[in-house]
Amino acid sequence: MRPFLLLGLCPIWWMACHTSRSSNGPAPVDEAVANVQDTVLIRLHKGSCYGQCPTYQLELHASGRAVLSPRRFMPVDSTRTAVWPMEEILSAFDAAGFDRFLPEYMQPIADIPTFRLSYRGKEVKWNGRAPQPLLDLVTLLDRYTVKEGWLEEERAFRAKPAYRVDRELIVQLKPGTDVPLWLYLYDDVGMEILRKIVPSGEYLLVTYDQDRVEPDTLLERVRADQQVVLANFNKEVDLRD
Incomplete structure (x- = not known):
């Protein structure tokens, strides 16, 4: 009877293994999709000044997740998250020709904040004067930051009339x-x-x-x-x- 018992168990063993492989198979694909969605596409860092300039870091992920890390002079004192319309924001960055900006536009001025803005791995650093399309991108990001209540409107960056x-x-x-x-x-x-x-x-x-x-x-x-x-x-x- 023993040989028949083993033969009877084989189909059960094969089905269990097959089911296990099927359930575990898609996991790497799902993980890869999650990693892509969690990729940071845009990062903005606002430095400090001699006054009460708001200082923070903002990250935008491919999924649309926005993460604010406040530092100083902000109405919030802990990390905040929200979902932003990435299609509009990415279109603005592409239209600005971000890939053509120089790595730095630094001026010998001590009492104004330094900005760092990165897009798809490229970072641009500046203080004071910079190309208008670059300043307009910061204005756009701050508009959403204010809308979330993370930044006071009167402290938001606006590209000044020139x-x-x-x-x-x-x-x-x-x-x-x-x-x-x-x-x-x-x-x-x-x-x-x-x-x-x-x-x-x-x-x-x-x-x-x-x-x-x-x-x-x-x-x-x-x-x-x-x-x-x-x-x-x-x-x-x-x-x-």
């Missing part, structure tokens, strides 16, 4: 551009470098002779230059509250 300075252009050149040679191409309008915004010399503040060319005409010409990544008029803003 006034165009026609006589000055901010130009970002492609890496490896021969700056003196590039400048020579605009000798007909008397273009000169006022200063290098970053030491590498790829980000310049330039001026020119307005008697030789209209401001908008020159800007259009510079933007069409194959060696130029970005170009815009300089703007006068008040960097301090």
Whole structure:
């Protein structure tokens, strides 16, 4: 009888093993999906200043989960979470051309906060003046932060109104551009470098002779230059509250 008993148990053993494998099979896939959804796509860090600037870190995950870690001068004193509309936010970051920003836009100003904003692994650091699209992204994130009650509206970041300075252009050149040679191409309008915004010399503040060319005409010409990544008029803003 023993051989028959063993044979009778085999189908039961096979079904148990098969069921176990089936139930455990999808787990790695589910775990992978969970990991993707938990990926941090956007991270904003606001540094401190000599005054009562709100200081915090905000993380946005692929799933839409927003996580605020308050540091100082915030209406909340512990971690907060919510779900935000990532489609709108990601569209804004892509439209801003985040991948074209330089790694740093730092000014020699001690009493204003330093910002760090990262998107899909790339981080940009600045204080004070920075490209307008970059500042607009912080304004967007702070709008949602205020809506959640995590930040007081009067302390939210807003890109301040700026006034165009026609006589000055901010130009970002492609890496490896021969700056003196590039400048020579605009000798007909008397273009000169006022200063290098970053030491590498790829980000310049330039001026020119307005008697030789209209401001908008020159800007259009510079933007069409194959060696130029970005170009815009300089703007006068008040960097301090």
